[in-house]
Amino acid sequence: GNSVTQMEGPVTLSEEAFLTINCTYTATGYPSLFWYVQYPGEGLQLLLKATKADDKGSNKGFEATYRKETTSFHLEKGSVQVSDSAVYFCALGRGNQGGKLIFGQGTELSVKP
Amino acid sequence: DVKVTQSSRYLVKRTGEKVFLECVQDMDHENMFWYRQDPGLGLRLIYFSYDVKMKEKGDIPEGYSVSREKKERFSLILESASTNQTSMYLCASSFEGQPQHFGDGTRLSIL
Numbered sequence: 001g002n003s004v005t006q007m008e009g010p011v012t013l014s015e016e017a018f019l020t021i022n023c024t025y026t027a028t029g030y031p032s033l034f035w036y037v038q039y040p041g042e043g044l045q046l047l048l049k050a051t052k053a054d055d056k057g058s059n060k061g062f063e064a065t066y067r068k069e070t071t072s073f074h075l076e077k078g079s080v081q082v083s084d085s086a087v088y089f090c091a092l093g094r095g096n097q098g099g100k101l102i103f104g105q106g107t108e109l110s111v112k113p
Numbered sequence: 114d115v116k117v118t119q120s121s122r123y124l125v126k127r128t129g130e131k132v133f134l135e136c137v138q139d140m141d142h143e144n145m146f147w148y149r150q151d152p153g154l155g156l157r158l159i160y161f162s163y164d165v166k167m168k169e170k171g172d173i174p175e176g177y178s179v180s181r182e183k184k185e186r187f188s189l190i191l192e193s194a195s196t197n198q199t200s201m202y203l204c205a206s207s208f209e210g211q212p213q214h215f216g217d218g219t220r221l222s223i224l
Contacts, residue, residue, distance in 0.1 A: 004155075034212065043117070043203055043215035044156075089155060099144050099207045100171070103155040 002027045004092050006104035013080055013111050021075040021107045023064075023090035032093035033057075033066055033073040034101065039086045047075075047088070080111045115140045117216040119204050125222045132191040134219050136204030143209055145187035147171075147179060150201040150218070162187055163209075194223045 007022040025033065032051045036044040048057030053068035062077045073090060090104040120135035138145065144163050148156040148171075158171030160179040168179050176198060180188040187206075191198055201220050205213040 006155075036215075041217070043217045044205075044213075045215070046212045049212060099209060099211070099213065100146070100158060100161055101156075101213065103148075103157075105153055105155040 002031070002092055002094060002102050004090050004102050004104040006088075006090050006107050009087075009106070009108040011107060011109050013109070015082055015111055015113050016079045017111075019075070019077040019080045019084075019109070021088055021090075021109070023073045023075065023104060025071050025073065025090075025092050027071075027092055030068075033064070034091040034093065035062070035064055035073070035075050036089040036091060036103075037086045038089065038106070044089060080109070082111045082113055085109055085111045115142075115206070115214040117204055117206055117214050119202075119216040119219050121219050122217065123220050123222075125224060126191075126194050127224055128193075128195055130191075130194045132194050132221070132223075134189040134191075134202055134204075134221070136187045136189070136206075136216060137185050138187075138204075138206040138214070139185065140206065140208075140214070141184065142206035142214075143184075144207045144213075145181065146205040146207075146213065147177075147187065147189045148203045148205065149173070150203055156203060159189065196223050199223045 034049045035047040037047045048059040050057040050066035056065045091101040094100045147159045162181040178190045204216045207213040
């Protein structure tokens with residue numbers, strides 16, 4: 001069945017460091033892929049998305065490219081800030097099933113000044 | 114901006130109680146979802162509704178039921194609460210084919 005695997009956290013970085021959070025997926029067909037972010041005490045917010053192979057989603061300096069050949073959707077940011085400290089979730093859309101998502105387990109990021 | 118409102122941020126109940134978690138969205142979305150979030154497990158779908166009075170089981174429906182009598186409101190019901198239902202519960206809504214919008218969550222403790 002469909003599934004999403006994220007790198008385990010927590011990830012601790014210094015401000016201005018380069019960030020990569022790995023996400024790989026298993027799916028039939030051509031699912032949409034998403035990154036959501038959860039700041040402390042809040043619900044999830046959509047960070048970026050990609051709907052087909054080779055699409056690049058980007059927002060707030062974060063980027064992720066839909067790689068069908070490696071079934072990956074890694075999240076990257078060139079220079080992280082303390083305000084980026086949050087939990088990041090990779091998710092896969094279940095195609096025509098009413099917008100249902102499958103989430104990875106989440107990766108906690110902590111950025112130190 | 115889309116607003117998904119969950120009725121309580123924190124809730125403490127006792128085992129065996131019937132518990133209601135309420136969720137309201139203000140964007141006329143067809144789809145509404147209930148998830149639970151547990152450390153190391155990500156979000157798991159409990160139930161899903163794609164229209165008024167319509168519902169589908171998600172991945173972990175056991176011990177839960179839902180109600181959608183009006184388009185803007187989706188209720189999660191714990192029929193007889195148990196300690197293993199202590200968790201963070203998240204509601205979301207969306208238009209068909211569009212990303213989901215989430216509420217801030219209800220942290221439920223069952224004692």
